[in-house]
Amino acid sequence: MLCCEQKALHAHTFCTAKTHTHSEHRGRNMGGVRGILLDSSVLLPSAGDDVSGDAVLRSGADFLLRKLLYSKIPTGISHEQDLSSPNECLLQETAKTYTCPIFYLSLQDDISSEVSRVWEDNGGCFIHVVSSFREDLYHGSGWLKVIVGSAEKRPSNDFEYVVATGMSSISIHKLEELPLLICNLNKKAMGKEALTVGYVMKPSREEDFAKRGAFPLCPTQNGLIFLPLNYGLPMSSQLKLVDAVLHKATDEILAIDMDSPSEFSDRVTFTTNLQELQRNIKLQLDCCVIDPFNNIFPILDRLKIQQILIGLETVNIQGRHKIRAPHFLKVDSFDEPNLDQRLAEANLSLPNIVKPQVACGVSDAHSMAIVFKVDHYKDLNVPLPAVVQEYVDHSAVLYKFYALGGKIFYAIKKSIPNADTLMNLFAEKGLKPLHFDSLKSLPVAKEGLSANSCQVDLELVNGAADWLRRTLDLTIFGFDVVVQEGTGDHVIVDVNYLPSFKEVPDDVAIPAFWDALKEKIVSGKSKQPTETS
Template sequence: MGLAVRGVILDHVLLQYGIGHPENCKSNPTLSLLRKLRFSNIHTAISYRLPLSTEQINLLQAMAELHSFECLPLTASSLDIAPHEIAHAWAHISGTILYLLPNHDSSPKITCAFFSIAPDAEVTSSLHKSNRIYMDKLQELPLTICRLNKKAISTDVVTVGYIMKPSREEDFAKRGAFPMCPTLNGLIFLPLTFELPISTQLEEADVILHKATDEIVSIELNSSSEPSNRIAYTTGMQELQRYIENHNHCFEVDPLNSIYPVLDRLKIQQILLGLKDLNAEGRCTVRAPHFLKVSSFDEPDLVQRLHDAKLSVPCIVKPQVACGVADAHSMAIVFRVEDFKDLNVPLPAVVQEYVDHSSTLFKFYVLGERVFHAVKKSTPNADILIKSSKKSAPGPLLFDSLKSLPTAIANKHSGGQDLCLDLGLVNEAAKWLTRILGLTIFGFDVVIQEGSGDHVIVDVNYLPSFKEIPDDVAIPAFWDAIKKKVDSKAMKHASVAPPPMDSVDGQEKNKCKAGASVV
């Protein structure tokens, strides 16, 4: 058994940077890769060989400082000398160290030498070829680390391959959510990339965590076909899906067919109607908001349809497509019926009840069997919105819910009512949604209606950031949710697997014991 990877040193030549201000290198994919390592608690450094010009040294040091890397000067890049210098500089680290430098002589282009720093152990005078791995691209580094760590650990570990857009990935990673060394419950996280063959990466993965909405090219909600045929994903996502369908060793934490409802605001509203089954005499009501689908804002009977759906102005208008496309969050609050004319909200749309809720939003996060919530400031009550709209130009209030959600003035909750959250009721709703949607990690928003006290679920989303929950609580719960899903899948697989039988006699005995009949 070896030691897990605890450090990576990258020769500066592999950065492929240009002389200039280090801020210009923020989007450098190599630096992005190194940040993943640093966020994974792997010591990360850029090395350079002396002599080097003062200008280049200053740039490297500034770049390293900007990204919180170390900067290690080495007398030579020789694999006979460098390991000793690295071991001396990193004597406080116990684990395997990877040293990456360009392979000038032939292809592949990168040599990755690895050696261990451990108490009472010395680095050998030279690194044998068996302690070298060769790579064509730096993008292979996480896969290399994953393989080395799995080999070094004696107990079983579960490798979670994950894919999402870079900004989302970095947000999760810098909070420690994606460690490449095992978590306490035995998970290793492997960042997947479509720049490498997906099949090679998935051979190492046991389970896939994806934010598939980041990989949507287009959604057609008016089609009568099945949801899987109405959503077009990137080529890489399609390849990933084909692999999972053809290899039963690897499965998704949440399959694509489980996230389809959260892509469609109309579908979610229809599902939420089932919340009525949770309500009982003598306590608050949990419900969906009143809603109506519209295909055109010029419908001649729109006023009557709004009345029949128990809707009145002001109301909020949202695109039916909930995520995955550019204008999915382009919304409007409509104050007059005539505001619907030429309304700039993508169609088809969902007109939703505007609930007076004292500017208070409760964000709930479901991580497996655990439910967390946070309180956030929200939009003001209707009377405040109406007064505000009269002061400004008449017409609907247009906004992007990801960027410019209109919120109440600080410390000025309209209505002034104290809202009492029935946590037990919402936890029941969370369990109900888990069962109905079949999701492991998701979020939903609750507002409490002034006067009635109704708990209204106004939005549901898949794989939220849950950033309002402290990391030391949320991240372990996130890992536990994934691990329990893996364990549940393994138990299901074991329960349907046929019992081992050594002979026909053994088969008959097993059938007799189980009371089975022969057909």
């Protein structure tokens, strides 16, 4: 199924079919946690905290508020009337930043009556989070009081215990533990339908997904609950709560040694955090990983991807346009005396586009150059080893395709001009190599897209996407396609893992994202051996 979204490039719409969307895109609470009230005592530093200077939030407060901001669970702040002026200003600023209403309460107030005026009562429970010295605060009937920092010793499985017994209060050590409790309560309310996805990625990427509604703590309409994994807490106990782990391991790469003769998995050095995650995942045999770390290694290597893409020949049908890999050549040194001969043997004519063999995860993976003359290879400032790739004339039109499970979406974007246009633009500069960072300064054409430039064969690309999904065994990936002028060849020039698919409208993309994850988890569980097998 193919859908597209245009970034106001021109007035045409390119959709071959409408993607099925759920009638309701907002998460269902299903009797789980319906509201969270954070008392000022857990947000503001206590007398014993080592804090000086301006008023600041307590350790862990920012972490928790960021997670709750896009959780689809109403969140508020409660505090007494007699706060100091700096602290009250800080709470007001915090409430504005995280869109939390403030409830002014005293020890005698019935919180439930105050909150019901603001939040809809749709079943489930409210949570009131207080510090140990405010645990006598009256929280109303039907509430769960969560006490932070209590010295009370608790059983290691108390999250499960409080869910099973219906206790009215529970103690946790840190604010960062609250998402685990919320997850457990919501999972209990959902019953066997619920599947929990623990996710981990760099903060900026996580926020981009979260603000689009991709990671709610309350259940989605297809029964997923998302739990942010926290390296500051024991990872083993967190993984016991989840059915699957969604990761962006390419965010956690420290180095890749392309010169090593060992297996690719041994050439990649991940952060200590990711290594800890990998170790703990191995102990959870029934935990689905989206996607297995070994499956993403080909995406890290541009040479490997080019070699895999050669297999697209099996997708082509005689008498129609073909989809293919670009011509390419690996180069270990730009000073090779017979480089021009090697380029010719690889069917590479000038200009060429030169890319580092390392495709992502390191700082210079996107440092590229367009080379107009063979002499330009000398002293070329592109990291080695490198992949020289065919420069395809494509009318400055790039198709970005996104595979979310079995659904395919695409967007159309402006791209680099044809070779003759590019050479004319830079002729006055002596046609020196054109260096650029593909994430920041791609030299795109200034003119808009022409009406006859968007002639992509969607059926052909759909077949290629299915082939890539089977070959790479990835759940969510992206790939870029250009259509060669003259021949009509569809050339896949890039493949990437877990892209943001930000060009696809959220009300279409996010349900498709959830469906892709659930399909992967359910499929993985069906392949696990049973106790009697």
